Amino acid sequence: MDAEAAATQLQDPDGFNMKRLVTWVCSIGIWFLPLxxxxxxxxxxxxxxxxxxxxLLFMVASGMTVIFGLMDILNLAHGALFxxxxxxxxxxxxxxxxxxxxxxxxxxxxxxxxxxxxxxxxAAAGALLGIIIERVIIxxxxxxxxxxxxxxxxxxxxxxxxxxxxxxxNPEVVLVxxxxxxxxxxxxxxxxxxxxxxxxxxxxMFAGIQVVLLKTKIGLIxxxxxxxREAVQTxxxxxxxxxxxxxxxGGALAGIGGTMWCVFQQQVYPDIGLENIIFxxxxxxxxxxxxxxxxxxxxxxxxxxxxxxAFLLPKLALGVNILIMVVVLIIRPWGLMGEKQGx
Amino acid sequence: xxxxxxxxxxxxxxxxxxxxxxxxFLVQVAxxxxxxxxxxxxxxxxxxxxxxxxxxxxxxxxxxxxxxYTGLLSFAHAMFFGIGAYSVALICYHSGxxxxxxxxxxxxxxxxxxxxxxxxxxxxxxxxxxIFFAMLSLALADFFHLLGITWSDLTLGEDGVTFNLPGIFxxxxxxxxxxDIHFSARMMIYYFILLVSVILFLCLVRFVRSPVGRxxxxxxxxxxxxxxxxxxxxxxxxxxxxxxxxxxxLGGILYAMWLGFVDPDSALGxxxxxxxxxxxxxxxxxxxYGSIIGVAFFITTQAWLPDLLKGIAALLxxxxxxxxxxxxxxxxxGLLFIVAIMVFPKGVxxxxxxxxxxxxxAGRVKRT
Amino acid sequence: xxxxxxxxxxxxxxxxxxxxxxxVTMDVAAGRLTVLLGRNGAGKSSTLRxxxxxxxxxxxxxxxxGHRIHGLKPxxxxxxxxxxxxxxxxxxxxxxxxENIRLSMFKENSRAGERMAMIHELFPDLxxxxxxxxxxxSGGQKQMLAIARAFVNDHKLLLVDEPSKGLAPIVVxxxxxxxxxxxxxTTVILVEQNFHLANMVGTHFFILDDGRIVHQGLMExxxxxxxxxxxxxxxx
Numbered sequence: 028m029d030a031e032a033a034a035t036q037l038q039d040p041d042g043f044n045m046k047r048l049v050t051w052v053c054s055i056g057i058w059f060l061p062l063x064x065x066x067x068x069x070x071x072x073x074x075x076x077x078x079x080x081x082x083l084l085f086m087v088a089s090g091m092t093v094i095f096g097l098m099d100i101l102n103l104a105h106g107a108l109f110x111x112x113x114x115x116x117x118x119x120x121x122x123x124x125x126x127x128x129x130x131x132x133x134x135x136x137x138x139x140x141x142x143x144x145x146x147x148x149x150a151a152a153g154a155l156l157g158i159i160i161e162r163v164i165i166x167x168x169x170x171x172x173x174x175x176x177x178x179x180x181x182x183x184x185x186x187x188x189x190x191x192x193x194x195x196x197n198p199e200v201v202l203v204x205x206x207x208x209x210x211x212x213x214x215x216x217x218x219x220x221x222x223x224x225x226x227x228x229x230x231x232m233f234a235g236i237q238v239v240l241l242k243t244k245i246g247l248i249x250x251x252x253x254x255x256r257e258a259v260q261t262x263x264x265x266x267x268x269x270x271x272x273x274x275x276x277g278g279a280l281a282g283i284g285g286t287m288w289c290v291f292q293q294q295v296y297p298d299i300g301l302e303n304i305i306f307x308x309x310x311x312x313x314x315x316x317x318x319x320x321x322x323x324x325x326x327x328x329x330x331x332x333x334x335x336x337a338f339l340l341p342k343l344a345l346g347v348n349i350l351i352m353v354v355v356l357i358i359r360p361w362g363l364m365g366e367k368q369g370x
Numbered sequence: 371x372x373x374x375x376x377x378x379x380x381x382x383x384x385x386x387x388x389x390x391x392x393x394x395f396l397v398q399v400a401x402x403x404x405x406x407x408x409x410x411x412x413x414x415x416x417x418x419x420x421x422x423x424x425x426x427x428x429x430x431x432x433x434x435x436x437x438x439y440t441g442l443l444s445f446a447h448a449m450f451f452g453i454g455a456y457s458v459a460l461i462c463y464h465s466g467x468x469x470x471x472x473x474x475x476x477x478x479x480x481x482x483x484x485x486x487x488x489x490x491x492x493x494x495x496x497x498x499x500x501i502f503f504a505m506l507s508l509a510l511a512d513f514f515h516l517l518g519i520t521w522s523d524l525t526l527g528e529d530g531v532t533f534n535l536p537g538i539f540x541x542x543x544x545x546x547x548x549x550d551i552h553f554s555a556r557m558m559i560y561y562f563i564l565l566v567s568v569i570l571f572l573c574l575v576r577f578v579r580s581p582v583g584r585x586x587x588x589x590x591x592x593x594x595x596x597x598x599x600x601x602x603x604x605x606x607x608x609x610x611x612x613x614x615x616x617x618x619x620l621g622g623i624l625y626a627m628w629l630g631f632v633d634p635d636s637a638l639g640x641x642x643x644x645x646x647x648x649x650x651x652x653x654x655x656x657x658x659y660g661s662i663i664g665v666a667f668f669i670t671t672q673a674w675l676p677d678l679l680k681g682i683a684a685l686l687x688x689x690x691x692x693x694x695x696x697x698x699x700x701x702x703x704g705l706l707f708i709v710a711i712m713v714f715p716k717g718v719x720x721x722x723x724x725x726x727x728x729x730x731x732a733g734r735v736k737r738t
Numbered sequence: 739x740x741x742x743x744x745x746x747x748x749x750x751x752x753x754x755x756x757x758x759x760x761x762v763t764m765d766v767a768a769g770r771l772t773v774l775l776g777r778n779g780a781g782k783s784s785t786l787r788x789x790x791x792x793x794x795x796x797x798x799x800x801x802x803x804g805h806r807i808h809g810l811k812p813x814x815x816x817x818x819x820x821x822x823x824x825x826x827x828x829x830x831x832x833x834x835x836x837e838n839i840r841l842s843m844f845k846e847n848s849r850a851g852e853r854m855a856m857i858h859e860l861f862p863d864l865x866x867x868x869x870x871x872x873x874x875x876s877g878g879q880k881q882m883l884a885i886a887r888a889f890v891n892d893h894k895l896l897l898v899d900e901p902s903k904g905l906a907p908i909v910v911x912x913x914x915x916x917x918x919x920x921x922x923x924t925t926v927i928l929v930e931q932n933f934h935l936a937n938m939v940g941t942h943f944f945i946l947d948d949g950r951i952v953h954q955g956l957m958e959x960x961x962x963x964x965x966x967x968x969x970x971x972x973x974x
Contacts, residue, residue: 101501103508167712173443174711176504177647180445181708184644188701192694247841251830258828261790262842262887263816301640305512308505342520349509356498356506 061335071216073334079222081330082229083291086284087303088310088322089236090277096253096317098270101172103179104160105281106304107186108153112282113201113299114194116149117289121202130202138204142224145286153282154275156186161274183300190297198296201289225287232280233323240319249273253317305345306333309352315365324363405564409557419673421560423666424567425624430649431574431661432617438656439578440610441590442495445508445643450487450615452514452638454480454622456525459632463526463533470536480619488615492608511640518634530633535559539627563624570617575658577613586610590656648707654717663718668703675699741804743768743895743925744789749798749808751788751949758784760949761798766942768894771917771926773940773957775933775971781949782929783825786897789927790822791815802895817844821888825899829880829887831873835864838872842887849892857886860919878909885916895925902932914938933971937961945970 062070091105121141124130129137160182168174207221240246248269252259260266288303289295306329314325329348337344355362408420433447457480462468491510495503518525525531534540538558545554577583588595589603626632636642649668653660679696686692695701710717716724742765751759759781766772774782787793789800791812800808807815816822830838839857843850858865861882867875872883881901888896898917902910910932917939920926930936936943936957943960945953947970960966 101505164708164712172501174715176443176501177651178708178711180647181644181704181711184641185701185704185708187641188698188704192691192698192701195694244840247833247837251833251841254830254832255828257792257812258824258830259841260812261792261816261822261824261828263813263844263891265811265813301512305509309509312502312505342517345509345513345516349506349513352506352509353494356494356502360498360502 058331061339064339065335068215069338072218073338074331075216075218075222075226077331077334078327079219079225079229079291079330080334081326081328082225082232083284083288084303084306084310084330085229085323085326086232086287087281087307088314088326089232089319090280091307092311092314092317092322093249093253093273093319094277095311097249097256097273099172100165100169101176101179101308102165102277103176103304104164104182104186105179105277105307106300106302107160107183108156108278108281109285109288109303109307110186110190110297110300111156112149112153112285113289113295114190114285115152116145116147116282116286117201118194118199118295120145120148121204121290125202130204133205135206138206141204142207142290145290146228146283149282149286150279151282153285154279157274157278157281158271160278161271165274183304187297187300190300194297196297198294201293201295203290203293207290221291225291228283228287232283233319236319245269245272306348309348311362312352313355313362315362318362318364321362321364402564402568406561409560410551415673417556417560419669421563421628422625423662423669424563425621425628426649426665426669427662428567428570428574428624429618429621430646430653430665431571431658432614432621433646434650434653434655434658434661435574435578435617436611436614437650438654439583439586439590440607440614442607442611443500443504444491444495444611445504445511445640446487446491447615447618447646448638448640448642449511449514450484450618451622451625451642452518452632452634453483453487454619455626455632455637456480456518456531456622457483457619458623458626459531459533460525462535463531468534468536468540472536477620477623480623481616484616484619485612488612489608491615492611495607495611496604508640511638511643515634515638515640518638525634528634530631530636532631533626534630535627541630559627563628566620566624570620571658574617577610578658582606582609644704644707648703648710650717651707651710651715652717654720654723655715657717657719657723660717660719671703675702742766743803744927745799745801745804746785746789747799747801749785749788749800750796751784751793752796753784753793758793758949759788762788762946762949762951764944764951764954766925766927768925770941771921771928771939772942772944773936774927774929774944774946775936776946777970777972778931780946780970782946783899784949785946786822786899786927786929789815790820790897819891819894821891821893821896823884823888823896823898823901825903827880827884829872829875829883831871833872834869835872835875835883836868838883838887839864839890842890844891850890853890853892856923857890860889860916861886876909878905878912881905881909881913882916885913885920889920889924893924895927896920898926898928900929900931902930902935910935911938933967 061073065073087105087109091102094100094102094105121130124133124137124141124144130141133141164178164182165175168178203221207224210217210219211223212218238246240250248259248264251262252266252269256266259269285299285303289299310322310325310329312325313328314321314323328351332347332351333344336347405420405424409417411417429447429451436442436444436447457476458473461472461476461479465472491507494506498506519528521527534542535555539555539562541555545552547553578586585606588599589606622637625637645668649664650661651664652667653662653664676696676699679699683692683696714721744766746762746764749759749762750757762781762785774785776782784793788795789807791807791810791814795808798808799806802815802818802820805818807818807820810818812822830841833841839854843853863879864883864886867879872880875883885896885898885901888898901913901917905913914935917926917928921939921941928936928940930940937960940957943953943955943957944951945966952970953966
């Protein structure tokens with residue numbers, strides 16, 4: 028082949044080669060491993076549950092990864108946004124609607140509206156708290172990684188305590204709207220209805236985010252900003268406003284994630300913020316900082332592996348996720364779809 | 371005179387000669403004497419607070435070693451603390467009538483496990499960027515917390531472990547009368563904690579003042595230069611992390627001994643890290659003595675703030691929310707933490723040292 | 739001269755403890771290609787960055803067409819008509835060439851169409867790789883893209899920082915030709931270590947040393963002043 032084509036192939040990382048093929052086959056093959064210990068029906072149930080769990084993780088991780096990629100901030104307080112979404116959307120709104128009988132024994136329309144209202148409330152709460160945290164706290168420690176981690180941890184801590192003030196320290200039951208209760212039986216595979224809803228919403232969210240990122244001007248600016256903040260500024264865009272916007276959007280997504288999560292679990296308790304943020308962190312690391320597609324894939328990885336291992340060796344489920352995170356950090360620190368940072 | 375001493379050696383000689391007559395030494399002696407007298411105070415709360423201040427000083431000062439002196443932000447300190455606490459608790463619980471060798475066994479077991487985990491952690495701190503390491507340590511600490519809850523066969527789960535200690539530490543011990551004072555098991559444990567805390571704290575100070583400690587400071591201030599000067603920076607960081615984490619375990623052992631009860635949330639809970647961070651920040655990062663102040667502040671607040679808040683709440687019109695706010699006084703400490711980081715990052719001792727050095731420097735400048 | 743397009747008066751800039759610009763005073767007239775020359779660390783890039791609002795101005799004034807711009811945020815300065823081509827080329831690797839340029843455009847209107855056509859004409863290579871990811875371009879092409887990005891907006895003033903860095907001599911020549919064509923449409927301030935390129939494209943020059951202007955004049959005169967070149971640029 029001629030010089031230019033050769034040069035293009037050198038620079039083009041998407042070309043074909045053996046090593047990549049093997050990596051792909053292995054990475055797909057590993058997901059069928061549990062079939063050794065588990066019968067196919069159970070496997071399908073676990074897989075659906077894992078994908079649903081992954082979608083819920085994606086909702087939080089997507090915001091976190093963009094915030095991290097764009098603003099270079101590790102925001103542990105994201106967990107607080109998640110928890111607030113859960114308590115306001117999943118718990119408070121659904122309980123409110125239940126007073127009119129909309130939730131537990133409602134009609135299809137009422138069920139759908141219940142969920143929609145819950146999600147919107149969760150999103151609003153997350154967005155609002157997100158703006159407040161960004162303005163009041165994050166701006167003050169901009170640029171200092173160490174301080175950021177400490178301060179956002181402190182915010183998560185305070186928010187957890189505040190949650191206990193308003194809603195008590197004990198776990199509370201969360202209602203599931205009628206239409207989403209129970210499950211379908213497809214060839215002996217029991218598939219929870221709400222899990223389907225979670226998957227659908229997650230995929231829609233992913234699609235929506237991709238559309239915004241790839242097709243709109245603001246998405247273009249954000250994608251560019253993740254690569255090089257300074258160049259975006261000198262191109263004439265007020266990066267601070269963009270930060271606030273991204274933070275707000277991330278907060279809304281986290282709020283939605285929280286709402287969906289607590290309905291999924293049918294319960295809510297103050298520590299879900301901390302628990303979730305740890306999963307979200309693992310997803311973000313595996314997927315790559317700054318990449319939404321990466322966090323989608325990472326979320327699937329974490330969700331599936333957690334569910335498979337939780338079935339076989341319950342105590343080690345989180346440990347396996349940590350192990351994957353460690354492996355990624357060692358052999359491919361920029362994550363599945365992150366950018367190799369030259370530093 | 372023999373060969374001339376270089377300026378550093380000269381200064382150290384001067385320091386050594388005057389070390390018993392400096393004001394800070396007198397303060398330290400006074401402090402220890404005060405602590406010795408505490409059990410004679412009838413209030414149990416005071417003794418409880420003092421014991422906790424002492425043992426948590428070891429934990430927080432060792433965290434200062436890792437964060438302030440080595441510059442590593444890790445959330446795993448709570449995990450090491452919990453490992454020490456649970457070792458003692460489980461071994462004493464499972465043995466029926468605990469003997470002295472059980473204590474040694476517990477100490478040994480927890481130290482072995484801690485050193486191993488600390489080595490793993492230290493290895494990772496080198497291989498990954500600071501921010502990833504922080505995430506990793508957070509995940510790991512939470513994993514241990516979860517294990518504490520779910521591995522109920524071993525740890526008795528969420529309910530926690532109540533246990534007794536051997537010999538004169540055993541709650542059932544009759545005590546002894548000496549000089550007209552009744553020395554109970556509690557008091558013996560208290561004095562044991564006093565002795566061990568003072569020893570461990572002095573070890574920390576020694577470590578930091580030693581050549582290893584000085585290299586650590588130089589690494590913290592400018593890692594590239596230290597490497598260029600030929601120091602294998604990793605070895606020093608490793609040493610510091612292993613030492614600091616082991617001390618946290620020992621602190622956990624003392625904690626378990628004092629309370630006689632451990633459960634996953636109090637011993638392995640991740641949010642304890644916020645408490646440690648608060649204490650270390652208030653005292654001042656990179657100043658071991660600052661930990662004493664930070665811990666004292668925190669523990670006294672913990673002991674007396676709830677009552678204060680309830681008192682204030684009683685003055686206000688009765689309301690569920692106000693009652694709950696009074697209950698959740700920890701939130702205020704968390705807020706203080708946030709404010710401290712933003713406004714007051716050097717802490718008490720740090721700011722004092724800064725002011726002193728500015729004044730010293732200014733004193734040397736000729737006024738024209 | 740008539741009102742200079744850019745005017746700096748006694749500009750000081752500190753980065754932490756370092757006193758980088760120690761009283762830079764210069765007037766740049768419109769329509770020229772002015773080159774800032776000087777040794778490493780003399781303050782050339784720092785001057786550009788101070789104009790762009792990226793480095794803090796601790797004293798002095800910077801005015802664009804008489805309007806004060808010191809102290810403004812970089813995006814505001816960009817909106818006032820200043821384009822910036824950074825030392826690291828600042829091209830977005832994961833965006834396509836087209837997206838890179840579209841990002842830089844403030845207004846997508848009919849004038850935009852004209853500018854696009856101009857870019858196609860000035861930089862034929864970019865037209866060829868229009869939809870390719872910018873990361874795949876060669877060094878010289880990336881530099882062209884960086885310049886095109888700054889140029890697309892009909893800016894009054896273009897600040898270009900060391901475009902020749904890391905490029906092969908023949909590519910530097912191509913960059914030079916593009917700069918000459920651009921010179922006809924807008925005012926350019928160029929920071930350059932490569933004297934050959936500077937000489938090829940520049941009409942005027944300023945020499946910086948230790949954060950101050952020590953010499954200025956017409957480019958064609960500098961070529962003959964061996965002692966200046968040796969003393970302040972280390973060449974000749």
